[in-house]
Amino acid sequence: xxxxxxxxxxxxxxxxxxxxxxxxxxxxxxxxxxxxxxxxxxxxxxxxxxxxxxxxxxxxxxxxxxxxxxxxxxxxxxxxxxxxxxxxxxxxxxxxxxxxxxxxxxxxxxxxxxxxxxxxxxxxxxxxxxxxxxxxxxxxxxxxxxxxxxxxxxxxxxxxxxxxxxxxxxxxxxxxxxxxxxxxxxxxxxxxxxxxxxxxxxxxxxxxxxxxxxxxxxxxxxxxxxxxxxxxxxxxxxxxxxxxxxxxxxxxxxxxxxxxxxxxxxxxxxxxxxxxxxxxxxxxxxxxxxxxxxxxxxxxxxxxxxxxxxxxxxxxxxxxxxxxxxxxxxxxxxxxxxxxxxxxxxxxxxxxxxxxxxxxxxxxxxxxxxxxxxxxxxxxxxxxxxxxxxxxxxxxxxxxxxxxxxxxxxxxxxxxxxxxxxxxxxxxxxxxxxxxxxxxxxxxxxxxxxxxxxxxxxxxxxxxxxxx
Amino acid sequence: xxxxxxxxxxxxxxxxxxxxxxxxxxxxxxxxxxxxxxxxxxxxxxxxxxxxxxxxxxxxxxxxxxxxxxxxxxxxxxxxxxxxxxxxxxxxxxxxxxxxxxxxxxxxxxxxxxxxxxxxxxxxxxxxxxxxxxxxxxxxxxxxxxxxxxxxxxxxxxxxxxxxxxxxxxxxxxxxxxxxxxxxxxxxxxxxxxxxxxxxxxxxxxxxxxxxxxxxxxxxxxxxxxxxxxxxxxxxxxxxxxxxxxxxxxxxxxxxxxxxxxxxxxxxxxxxxxxxxxxxxxxxxxxxxxxxxxxxxxxxxxxxxxxxxxxxxxxxxxxxxxxxxxxxxxxxxxxxxxxxxxxxxxxxxxxxxxxxxxxxxxxxxxxxxxxxxxxxxxxxxxxxxxxxxxxxxxxxxxxxxxxxxxxxxxxxxxxxxxxxxxxxxxxxxxxxxxx
Numbered sequence: 001x002x003x004x005x006x007x008x009x010x011x012x013x014x015x016x017x018x019x020x021x022x023x024x025x026x027x028x029x030x031x032x033x034x035x036x037x038x039x040x041x042x043x044x045x046x047x048x049x050x051x052x053x054x055x056x057x058x059x060x061x062x063x064x065x066x067x068x069x070x071x072x073x074x075x076x077x078x079x080x081x082x083x084x085x086x087x088x089x090x091x092x093x094x095x096x097x098x099x100x101x102x103x104x105x106x107x108x109x110x111x112x113x114x115x116x117x118x119x120x121x122x123x124x125x126x127x128x129x130x131x132x133x134x135x136x137x138x139x140x141x142x143x144x145x146x147x148x149x150x151x152x153x154x155x156x157x158x159x160x161x162x163x164x165x166x167x168x169x170x171x172x173x174x175x176x177x178x179x180x181x182x183x184x185x186x187x188x189x190x191x192x193x194x195x196x197x198x199x200x201x202x203x204x205x206x207x208x209x210x211x212x213x214x215x216x217x218x219x220x221x222x223x224x225x226x227x228x229x230x231x232x233x234x235x236x237x238x239x240x241x242x243x244x245x246x247x248x249x250x251x252x253x254x255x256x257x258x259x260x261x262x263x264x265x266x267x268x269x270x271x272x273x274x275x276x277x278x279x280x281x282x283x284x285x286x287x288x289x290x291x292x293x294x295x296x297x298x299x300x301x302x303x304x305x306x307x308x309x310x311x312x313x314x315x316x317x318x319x320x321x322x323x324x325x326x327x328x329x330x331x332x333x334x335x336x337x338x339x340x341x342x343x344x345x346x347x348x349x350x351x352x353x354x355x356x357x358x359x360x361x362x363x364x365x366x367x368x369x370x371x372x373x374x375x376x377x378x379x380x381x382x383x384x385x386x387x388x389x390x391x392x393x394x395x396x397x398x399x400x401x402x403x404x405x406x407x408x409x410x411x412x413x414x415x416x417x418x419x420x421x422x423x424x425x426x427x428x429x430x431x432x433x434x435x436x437x438x439x440x441x442x443x444x445x446x447x448x449x450x451x452x453x454x455x456x457x458x459x460x461x462x463x464x465x466x467x468x
Numbered sequence: 469x470x471x472x473x474x475x476x477x478x479x480x481x482x483x484x485x486x487x488x489x490x491x492x493x494x495x496x497x498x499x500x501x502x503x504x505x506x507x508x509x510x511x512x513x514x515x516x517x518x519x520x521x522x523x524x525x526x527x528x529x530x531x532x533x534x535x536x537x538x539x540x541x542x543x544x545x546x547x548x549x550x551x552x553x554x555x556x557x558x559x560x561x562x563x564x565x566x567x568x569x570x571x572x573x574x575x576x577x578x579x580x581x582x583x584x585x586x587x588x589x590x591x592x593x594x595x596x597x598x599x600x601x602x603x604x605x606x607x608x609x610x611x612x613x614x615x616x617x618x619x620x621x622x623x624x625x626x627x628x629x630x631x632x633x634x635x636x637x638x639x640x641x642x643x644x645x646x647x648x649x650x651x652x653x654x655x656x657x658x659x660x661x662x663x664x665x666x667x668x669x670x671x672x673x674x675x676x677x678x679x680x681x682x683x684x685x686x687x688x689x690x691x692x693x694x695x696x697x698x699x700x701x702x703x704x705x706x707x708x709x710x711x712x713x714x715x716x717x718x719x720x721x722x723x724x725x726x727x728x729x730x731x732x733x734x735x736x737x738x739x740x741x742x743x744x745x746x747x748x749x750x751x752x753x754x755x756x757x758x759x760x761x762x763x764x765x766x767x768x769x770x771x772x773x774x775x776x777x778x779x780x781x782x783x784x785x786x787x788x789x790x791x792x793x794x795x796x797x798x799x800x801x802x803x804x805x806x807x808x809x810x811x812x813x814x815x816x817x818x819x820x821x822x823x824x825x826x827x828x829x830x831x832x833x834x835x836x837x838x839x840x841x842x843x844x845x846x847x848x849x850x851x852x853x854x855x856x857x858x859x860x861x862x863x864x865x866x867x868x869x870x871x872x873x874x875x876x877x878x879x880x881x882x883x884x885x886x887x888x889x890x891x892x893x894x895x896x897x898x899x900x901x902x903x
Contacts, residue, residue, distance in 0.1 A: 230605045231612050255893070262596060275595060276583060
């Protein structure tokens with residue numbers, strides 16, 4: 001039976017009945033399999049937060065992935081701090097029963113940690129990988145929380161202790177994991193950020209289009225039908241009533257004896273009158289002012305782990321197909337691929353002696369394959385990469401957009417020959433899966449002859465768009 | 469053959485017969501429009517030369533003071549004309565001008581055009597009313613947001629001669645009792661059709677010469693909405709314009725009632741686009757002529773009646789207009805009946821002689837206009853003379869029929885209250901209030 005471990009605050013003799021007592025320094029020395037969760041005292045919440053950060057920034061999966069529960073006795077701890085843990089126990093109600101209840105509640109996380117190979121001895125140095133494992137171990141959808149304590153305006157509380165103050169790093173890491181199909185995002189909101197300092201704290205304000213002052217007033221325009229007098233509503237106000245200054249008649253029914261044709265703004269600085277106030281933003285952090293269109297707009301998403309992501313969290317990023325393919329075939333970055341494309345196009349156009357082909361390949365339902373294969377993914381993908389290696393030649397250039405999309409430049413290969421190579425690739429795939437699994441791989445392929453007028457970016461994006 | 473007969477017919481007429489056959493021309497039109505105009509213009513031209521030093525002094529004073537002048541342009545769906553208008557303001561000899569444009573519920577791209585011009589600094593204030601309120605409310609909106617000491621009201625489909633703003637302001641500096649100055653309105657699109665050519669001649673006669681004469685006689689009754697200059701304090705006392713149609717004539721009378729002089733300045737030139745077809749022209753005049761009944765006969769009837777505030781000049785301004793336009797309109801129909809019943813055998817001779825008389829009168833009036841305006845006329849304006857033979861038909865038949873129809877419709881049906889020129893909501897209220 002796993003036990004809760006109360007991490008004793010530094011320079012303190014506090015204890016928690018029902019929980020094992022441990023100091024921060026001793027954490028690495030105990031068998032983490034016995035730990036149900038780390039219980040952190042939040043009497044001084046900043047110290048408690050430091051302890052949480054220390055745990056999450058540890059490289060050992062057995063330590064940083066462990067659930068953390070806060071022991072609190074006040075309600076004034078910021079929401080994004082509280083939600084960075086699995087939950088809170090009130091000091092007043094903390095007893096054996098509660099602690100055991102929490103131990104049961106977080107048991108699925110502990111079991112997930114337990115099934116990891118090398119959880120005790122491993123060392124996760126890649127921050128993206130740690131993020132992936134944290135999310136996978138909790139089996140949750142990671143939702144953003146609005147906050148005034150971070151410049152970014154949004155936090156993912158569970159991930160905060162991993163990153164500390166480098167809060168923009170969180171968004172970048174999540175974005176990277178999504179681009180690799182390891183996480184999938186769900187739209188939550190769209191937010192403006194300062195183009196200079198990335199702060200989310202922008203004051204959107206209406207200003208005078210002439211002098212940029214924000215000291216402006218707006219007033220409704222009133223048109224009295226009877227005498228055609230038209231002025232701001234303030235000109236008509238006489239106590240609670242509206243009385244026309246021109247004909248001294250009371251305005252009673254809007255639409256019958258008067259209407260309000262528009263709203264007019266007046267600048268108190270330069271006396272300019274206008275109807276289209278300019279919108280500007282000023283950043284609370286760096287103080288810079290600029291138009292909204294010059295600020296950065298980002299989509300804020302909630303993230304959950306994809307099937308590929310689950311596999312990667314279990315067996316490491318090395319188990320991914322691209323990693324294996326990279327080892328066997330030497331994958332180029334997309335930029336290098338594009339550079340080579342330009343050189344090859346120039347060469348073909350210059351000599352006009354031979355032809356080269358661009359092959360675009362997309363695998364469908366590869367995530368299902370990850371789920372099916374589990375720990376065997378590495379072996380199958382190794383086989384798959386061998387098929388690639390057999391079909392492609394040393395002189396071919398290959399890059400991967402992600403786990404499922406590959407682009408190949410087949411040098412000195414006509415479209416016809418490239419199609420034959422793709423056929424062989426398909427046959428190899430079918431043979432592999434037919435003999436090993438009950439799985440029919442689907443793939444889309446497009447072949448283009450390299451020529452001067454071919455725009456690489458447009459072609460690649462066109463392929464991806466049409467293939468959806 | 470027929471000419472010989474006509475000559476023979478004229479030679480055989482006694483003075484009494486001449487008057488009996490051609491009394492409308494000799495007793496009324498020749499006296500009022502030819503002799504009176506001739507005498508006034510003969511006096512006006514040397515007066516202008518004599519007053520040159522006064523004029524120069526006023527100009528110096530204007531430039532010393534350099535007041536802000538607000539050019540206000542209310543309109544609906546007029547966006548396409550605004551860039552040219554803004555450009556003509558940009559090149560004015562007088563520079564301290566602000567352009568205030570009010571878009572009265574346009575449903576075209578007027579707002580987009582004007583906002584762009586506002587961004588470029590060519591319009592100083594642009595107000596768009598999403599809901600149409602009518603010309604008067606749009607003019608009042610523009611006036612409300614203008615800041616100038618003088619207000620120049622112009623139509624959006626007009627543009628100004630380079631010295632127009634300066635020239636229209638000078639009378640204010642020559643006489644402090646002047647409350648408003650009418651600018652001259654010329655036809656910008658004269659070459660477009662026969663209708664526009666005839667209107668160009670008509671404008672030279674009735675606006676350039678006619679209003680100069682009325683102004684000199686102290687009975688000017690209208691300052692055209694297309695081009696009029698006003699003192700801000702005067703407009704403030706009146707709280708701007710009242711509901712139209714005919715709001716320009718209405719405000720002129722109201723200014724007169726306040727005790728201010730209103731004058732016409734023929735050298736302050738504004739070019740405006742006039743209707744290009746006779747059908748559209750008829751619709752425009754139908755609207756203008758009805759306003760004569762609605763405002764002069766109904767709304768400002770008090771001018772004609774004896775009261776403590778009775779003013780002879782104001783009385784004459786209104787009475788002359790009512791008499792020569794409204795009452796004498798009936799005379800034509802009486803004359804027509806008289807000739808048909810009593811002299812059917814010489815009908816064609818009387819028609820030909822009348823035609824010749826009015827043609828000659830028009831030639832003389834055209835010459836007077838040329839003398840009066842020569843400094844501001846272009847070559848093509850003189851070429852309008854070729855169309856003079858058609859003017860008797862245009863004014864004597866076409867405009868007369870439209871006018872008679874307008875008077876009847878306004879007297880018996882209050883047609884102006886149903887005019888789509890005003891939004892329905894406004895027409896309902898003014899009809900109910902009998903305004």
